[in-house]
Amino acid sequence: MNIPWGVRRIRAPKAWNRTTGQRVKVGVIDTGVDFQHPDLQHTLERGINLLQRTMLPQDDNGHGTHIAGSIAAANPVRGMIGVAPRSAIYPVKAFDYNGTAFVSDIILGIEWCVRNRMDVVNMSFGMTTRSKSLLGAVNNAYRSGVLIVASSGNDGKRGTIDFPARFANTVSVGALNRQGRIAKFTNRSALVDIYAPGDKVESAWLRGRRRIMSGTSMATSHVTGAIALLLADKPGLKPGEVKEILKRSARPLRNVKAPRRAGELDVMRMLQTADKIKSASPARESG
Template identity: 45%
Template sequence: MKSNFTPMAVSVYFIATLIIVSAAAGQISQDKIPVIICFKGNSDVAVVEEHGGEIKYQYHAIPAIAANVPQHSISILKDDPDVKYVELDAEVYIDEEPVFSSDDKVPWGVSRIQADKVHNISSGSGVKVVVIDTGIDYTHPYLAANYHGGYDFVNDDADPMDDAGHGTHVAGTIAATDNEIGAVGVAPNAELYAVKALDSHGTGWVSDINAAIDWAIIEDMDVISMSLGGSTNFTSQFEICQAAYDSGIVIVAAAGNGYGGNVSYPAAYDSVIAVSATSLIDSNTYFSNIGDEIELVAPGANIRSTTLGGGYGLKSGTSMATPHVSGVIALLLSADSGLEPAEVREILAATATDLGDEGRDIYYGNGLVNASAALENR
């Protein structure tokens, strides 16, 4: 049986849209299928093991267990009067959008949302932001000072080193320290934590993402940033996101790069701030998903940030827009730690720069996140 996991971990995600693949195709062994079993009362490891299940995770925030079980046992577990539901686990992965060369010497996204104007007032100090992604290169000279730990659910250890680069780029947009390459983060003194839930190819499992959120609750994070998503609504993910929100964590996730498709999950959940991406001219990017769930937009095209091995580079996607919003939330909470998640969302909505049709719309939500206005009107 896999351990319930050791405290402290980290992880990442790119501009990508997370694609969900049938769990039946992702069979773990010849006769065992990855599933998530939720109980009506306390989760029961013994029942799962009695039916041949191999335990992967026993979640803390919801009464659920991720396990690999014989195919014939799935219907038996579903019929158990103490079981609320059984859903197939699913494999997820990310895509990147193309980026184009740029001579910008500063991160245009940070200045576009006016974050640089408030660093003398708030820089994110004391706020714990966990990046659930491919991990973070915590040796990067512009991230090392702000890195405070994490966990690797891909390899089941306490070393969430990034081996893909996506999480490192996301982390830099949130909290890269001031530097000479022009890649300073939105909240350059925020505390970064990494939970690695996606592997070197940017692929992973819903059960691992759920475990990462569970970790964030246990470790008392302030902000969860997820530049990932998928097209399928999982009850277990809905419930664990709600549990995190109810515990006082502000959750931010990418709307997805489905080229105008539906907002992906977990961004589509009510407990999560769904973020879409804008271009240099403040227009909705061609790759961004749209829908009523969009709450805010942020720069997501040709974003300069940290990369593996101590460098920097450009990436595009709703993955890149998401950390801009996560960083602004860190600025807000650093200035006023008493704000509840609902209050944070109200402030960001009321102070966003309206784009597109007047008022909230399916392309821009409440508008472009505005750090200066948010801090001034908190």
């Protein structure tokens, strides 16, 4: 069984006897997915193609397929396994074959995810300009119970990260390499919420193939998968609670001198933290 290094690193396989992400709806706003990919056959729902409304959100770039594979690939015999193999991927194609998109289409994608009750949305992309309308869409999703996971960006900047990861109501993700160190290409600042594997990550690609890619995009998909595992185990959690659990349960980064730095994603610690928080919260009347 091919379990990629990142899936092992975050200790997802140790959680699979408890949660596999079953019935959690994951929106992936990206370039679409390869609907014929053997690693993804069991995890794909129809989704929507915002560029050509009558067509399936078929991937003509590869990026979206790679992201979907890390989140939810489920082909234990000859293929690979993603972080949350029983979760359901709803591809939202807002990006064209070049991997570019209009902000207006991204906003339509977020609105579609809210309307169709996604539990978590993966947004493995970033931009350097702030968009007020994108902020509005992100905040509306958050208030509606839909958590957005976004990439910090790949320009190797210090002290600043991309939008929409820079918005408060997202989970912003930086990338780690196999040694557990922050990858050189990662944008980093105090606004990064969590770090996850993003360097030389193997996942699904077009025409049934696989490819190794590096980027905060890849790290983001690991965090989205972990959230799917958490939400299958604890269905009632609100976006703010999920974010709190992620941050509180992160493993401290190695070789980092700075205090109170965001840590590394660890699925087992995340589930244990959620257990503690849930048992400590007061009972509410359900009348």
